[in-house]
Amino acid sequence: MKLYFKALGLHLKAELEYRMSFIFSFFSQVLVFFSYYFVILAMFTRFDNIKGFTMYEVLLCFSIIQFGFAFNEVFARGIDKFDDLIIQGNFDRLLLRPKNILLQVLCSNSDFIKVSRLIQALIVMIIALINLHIKITLIKFITLVLMLISSIAIFFSIFVLAASYCFITVQGLEVRNVFTDGGKQMAQYPIGVFNKGFLYFFTFIIPYGFVNYYPLLYFIGKKSNILYAFSPLIVLIYLIPCILIFNLGVKKYSSTGS
Amino acid sequence: MSYIKVDQISKTFKVAKKKSGLKEAFKSFFKREYLYVEAIKDASFEINKGEIVAYIGPNGAGKSTTIKILSGILVPDSGKCKIAGMIPWEDRKKYVKKIGVVFGQRSQLWWDIPAEDTFDLLRDIYDIPNDKYQITKKNLIEKLNLKDIINIPVRQLSLGQRMRCEIAASLLHEPEILFLDEPTIGLDAISKQVVRDFIKKLNKEKNTTIILTSHDMSDVTTLAKRIILIGKGKVLYDGSLQKLKSNYIKEKTINIETNDKINTKKKGIKKVTKTKKGYELVINQDEITINQFINYITSKVTISNIDIEEDNIDNLIVKLYQDYNI
Incomplete structure (x- = not known):
């Protein structure tokens, strides 16, 4: 863990080497984020609600997903950019070091610019929470925290899964964007607003539903079953097979070398 | 072990x-x-x-x-x-x-x-x-x-x-x-x-x-x-x-500066070419050692300078690759 934070510090140092670039990118990120945000605002000036979800409910959902995604971009960029490691041959170097491979991959890259998104996501979340006028009980508070954690976990799992795909081939990596960026776009809205097919896909295949739909229903008082409140925990279980698949990929790599 | x-x-x-x-x-x-x-x-x-x-x-x-x-x-x-x-x-x-x-x-x-x-x-x-x-x-x-x-x-x-x-x-x-x-x-x-x-x-x-x-x-x-x-x-x-x-570099090129004429048919000397200041000779070390060659040549002519080519390892490798057909 100490190693990870040290590497993180060095990435920050490296990024700050290019001061102007850092400042400009930081602010351009702010603009990009607000463009997403305004799409939602614009939509709700036309409609009161989407399938029974109000604007602030959607914004809450949106901010939680953005938070998880940005968190991974800052702290787990290496796994997102894993194909670079393979293509440039730097993955070999990791195999030559006496530390866990996944940890080293995490240490290999970081995108501090995205801290701006992280902050913005939190701001939007707070705005949404204030305007939702929900009485926050202890369980609801836990639910919210679990949603944030599971949002981080789900994107991490998908990144790890996509990285494992690099062990098979580095071609056709666009496929993974369907699950990461595509999934992110979908999951910004409560999955229930889409048709049943999507709901099932994003519940059972990639469990976005457990990040922002089922717990959200509990949080905003649409469901009172306590299982809904703790449903994000399922996402944490989802992490295990993803990491196992990655480790399998590492094993396979050493027998093919490609 | x-x-x-x-x-x-x-x-x-x-x-x-x-x-x-x-x-x-x-x-x-x-x-x-x-x-x-x-x-x-x-x-x-x-x-x-x-x-x-x-x-x-x-x-x-x-x-x-x-x-x-x-x-x-x-x-x-x-x-x-x-x-x-x-x-x-x-x-x-x-x-x-x-x-x-x-x-x-x-x-x-x-x-x-x-x-x-x-x-x-x-x-x-x-x-x-x-x-x-x-x-x-x-x-x-x-x-x-x-x-x-x-x-x-x-x-x-x-x-x-x-x-x-x-x-x-x-x-x-x-x-x-x-x-x-x-x-x-x-x-x-x-x-x-x-x-x-x-x-x-x-x-x-x-x-x-x-x-x-x-x-x-x-x-x-x-x-x-x-x-x-x-x-x-x-x-x-x-x-x-x-x-x-020693296995591969059998031939050696030697440059000799001399005013005398070299006209030899000695075993081991493969090639004699006239140069500006003297001669360039190629010898086969299996048949004549450098020592023998120098003794021989000094007995025949007066030389003012002698230059024995360094073993060129690059050439050796090229030759090796060719021999092994790789």
């Missing part, structure tokens, strides 16, 4: 066949044809502790594959390999603490930050105790003359400076074995010299076993007493450089 024992390792790669042309590209999109490339085939050799071995061969001969197997990155399809009592690919974390690897064409230093920061990170990666780390680092800085360059972002360093930092980075954990994959590629003459001297010293002082690949034959001649020649995945020659030389 030898320190490194490689026994009949083989490794075959499956590569997708690529043909030129759009039509072929479409075809291969639906039906892939694979080619099996034997990168290394039944290679065996043993290396003792403290040896410097040069591993040479043309591009694509299987050098990198072997280095990758020895360093535990790749697992061979068959064969055994035991290094320092361990099987490289089995207990990866424990094994890699004993080895250092320098890839001449790939950097392990962080591009945008000074090399010293990378060193500090490596200390944590290898769990080197701090006091020991400080001593090793100080030592390396001194010997590789890194004092002035260690605090500059790596991207601003010259290739030679960077390579010195690379080598230092690979030695911080004081490995018992050092793999050098083309350590002097692209370096200028002075940097090459620094790197070579350092490697020699390291081997002498710490008894580090060094396995080196290079296309630069002067690397090989100055560093290694023993060479392993590999071609088409097979070990073709394993032995001293000296022996290889």
Whole structure:
């Protein structure tokens, strides 16, 4: 863990080497984020609600997903950019070091610019929470925290899964964007607003539903079953097979070398 | 018991066949044809502790594959390999603490930050105790003359400076074995010299076993007493450089400056050509030694200068490759 934070510090140092670039990118990120945000605002000036979800409910959902995604971009960029490691041959170097491979991959890259998104996501979340006028009980508070954690976990799992795909081939990596960026776009809205097919896909295949739909229903008082409140925990279980698949990929790599 | 024992390792790669042309590209999109490339085939050799071995061969001969197997990155399809009592690919974390690897064409230093920061990170990666780390680092800085360059972002360093930092980075954990994959590629003459001297010293002082690949034959001649020649995945020659030389360099060119006329039919002298100041002669050392030749020639003519051509190892290698048809 100490190693990870040290590497993180060095990435920050490296990024700050290019001061102007850092400042400009930081602010351009702010603009990009607000463009997403305004799409939602614009939509709700036309409609009161989407399938029974109000604007602030959607914004809450949106901010939680953005938070998880940005968190991974800052702290787990290496796994997102894993194909670079393979293509440039730097993955070999990791195999030559006496530390866990996944940890080293995490240490290999970081995108501090995205801290701006992280902050913005939190701001939007707070705005949404204030305007939702929900009485926050202890369980609801836990639910919210679990949603944030599971949002981080789900994107991490998908990144790890996509990285494992690099062990098979580095071609056709666009496929993974369907699950990461595509999934992110979908999951910004409560999955229930889409048709049943999507709901099932994003519940059972990639469990976005457990990040922002089922717990959200509990949080905003649409469901009172306590299982809904703790449903994000399922996402944490989802992490295990993803990491196992990655480790399998590492094993396979050493027998093919490609 | 030898320190490194490689026994009949083989490794075959499956590569997708690529043909030129759009039509072929479409075809291969639906039906892939694979080619099996034997990168290394039944290679065996043993290396003792403290040896410097040069591993040479043309591009694509299987050098990198072997280095990758020895360093535990790749697992061979068959064969055994035991290094320092361990099987490289089995207990990866424990094994890699004993080895250092320098890839001449790939950097392990962080591009945008000074090399010293990378060193500090490596200390944590290898769990080197701090006091020991400080001593090793100080030592390396001194010997590789890194004092002035260690605090500059790596991207601003010259290739030679960077390579010195690379080598230092690979030695911080004081490995018992050092793999050098083309350590002097692209370096200028002075940097090459620094790197070579350092490697020699390291081997002498710490008894580090060094396995080196290079296309630069002067690397090989100055560093290694023993060479392993590999071609088409097979070990073709394993032995001293000296022996290889005497086996292969039979003909020698000698330039003589003289005002007299040389007109000889002596056995062993293959070719006589007139030059500006004298003659150029080619002798076959199997039939006449240099000593015999000089005795003979001085008895015939008065010479003002004699120049015996250095053994050109590059030519030797070219000849070797041709002979083995690789």
